[in-house]
Amino acid sequence: MFFRVMDKARIADLVRGLSTEYEVIGPVAKGERFTFSVIEDPADLRLDFDTTILPPKKFFFPPEERMMRFRVADNEVVDDEAFASPRVLFGLHPCDINALLLMDNVFLGEFEDPYYKAYRDATLLVGVSCSPRETCFCNAWDTDEVHWGFDIFLTDLGDRYFVSVRSVMGAELLDRHVETSPITAEDTAEFQAVVREFKRAFPAKLDTSQLPLLLDAKFDDPVWDELGERCLSCGACSMVCPTCYCFDVRDDLDPDQRSGERKRVWDSCQFSEFSAVAHGQTFRESRASRVKYRYYHKQWGYLSKFERVLCVGCGRCTHACLADISPREVVTALVEGSEAR
Amino acid sequence: MTASTTYRQLKANPYRPWPARITSIVDLTEKEKLIEMRLIDEAAREAFSFDAGQFVEVSLFGVGEAPISISSAPSKQGFIELCVRRAGDVTSALHQKQCGDIIGIRGPFGRGFPFPEMKGHDVLLVAGGLGIAPLKSLINHIHDDRHDFGNVTILYGAKNPSEILFRQQFDMWKHREDFELIMTVDQPDETWDDEVGLVTKLFDRIDVDPARTYGAICGPPVMYRYVIDEMRKKEMDADRIYVSFERRMKCGIGKCGHCGVGHQYACIDGPVFNYWEAMNLQEAI
Structure with a gap:
């Protein structure tokens, strides 16, 4: 990895330059909140954003996506080409970059997913540092730092950015589009000071001691029934989650009924029919069992395969939940006991 | 095409x-x-x-x-x-x-039955209803290499005689010396002169040498616990009893999430698990 410093005023040059070669997508204001959108004017880019409503997964795994076109008569695939145009995702926080790395394990591992891969291969990632809000708990999973998976990462030093360059492509683009200078010892010292301050700014660190074990040991804990009473099964937590990857597959016929499209759409384990088999039996009928399953899979199921938890502590589900259920509350109840909440 | x-x-x-x-x-x-x-x-x-x-x-x-x-x-x-x-x-x-x-x-x-490990052993297969379908694949496979196996016993329960699957094949097997097949139905009719009742009842009629027997079970979810209990009473090892789970395997490749069972996915980690593994899968049995 090599490093540069860049004057903050130069960010517009970089975005404008990248726009000549790529579609540039970044955080923009939407009402009082933020969303990842195509950047038409560099002035719209809001690198001071707290978080976006939806995570960047929508650019790699869209809410609804065509998988293939088909012909009914001979049950044949007409087109299953995965296509993505070159683009830059500009302004990802460490949690969101780490979330993509967790998604990669599922979609790019065994049985590689050609649709996700096409989007992933066509997309460069530019990260940016952040400051924690009260719902952030990325430090509980060590996803407050990111060490690979990005092309360029910008750490805010006030009047300038400390630029970490991870890929050849990142280095070339930086060189081509913006003026930067070599780092000095003072820059590095200031970078360290910013990082220290960032780490200090978090709310109390979530205790995750022995969480995977406790999920089994306290499988019948009454906390799940309490949570089940409150949960509305709306699935919002899954939709806003940067690491929830479950999907349903649907065939949509054209009006002539002779051809159509097979699509996949986001799905959620919080919906009662999620686990239903052909003759109607579902394996998680109660809301309590579904709320529990979401945590059980994220903190143990995924971990048992990939040695990481399937959560990056972004806090989006806390904001989205209409019943005020938060991972902080759930994990604390399990680790410290219900009375600690 | x-x-x-x-x-x-x-x-x-x-x-x-x-x-x-x-x-x-x-x-x-x-x-x-x-x-x-x-x-x-x-x-x-x-x-x-x-x-x-x-x-x-x-x-x-x-x-x-x-x-x-x-x-x-x-x-x-x-x-x-x-x-x-x-x-x-x-x-x-x-x-x-x-x-x-x-x-x-x-x-x-998915992962099927551990055929190579089963070789050289007795096999006890227990099917309920449509559960006979995946077991038929295993039975046919054993049949192909019959000399590599010891005693092969099939216990098969169906709701009524008209719902018995692969009857012709069973009649053929019944006349062979190399498979012991015992069938039972819940609701007999006038044509039925065999066992009546649940498949677990058939365990009274068989001898099992636990040191040399593999079990394979497939049937409706409600059946597993009772059949496993019978196999455990015969002192069979947990990791030699194999069960096949029906879940909603939608993508088949460990991505869509619908077939989650405990901390695993039935589509890539199963659908066949041994009982020790299944005991460690929450809400599986």
């Missing part, structure tokens, strides 16, 4: 069904048909090999996909036989198909 479709294209996308032509359809009962098919692409056919207990996704464009376990023996190269109960949209549409029609197949997927 169009001439332009190549094996490379099929291999490049795990969601893309491989065209297969239906070669035979046998009506088994009112609800079940035995459908045999053959992959059309030659390279795909040669590449398609499976273990007893694995499943395929049957793909009918415009309707959807359904996971169905293979009931033929792995040794029957080039052909895939599925025992299909009319239960949902896809299986209902599949029941409408004729010989010669083209359908889509993805797979084989």
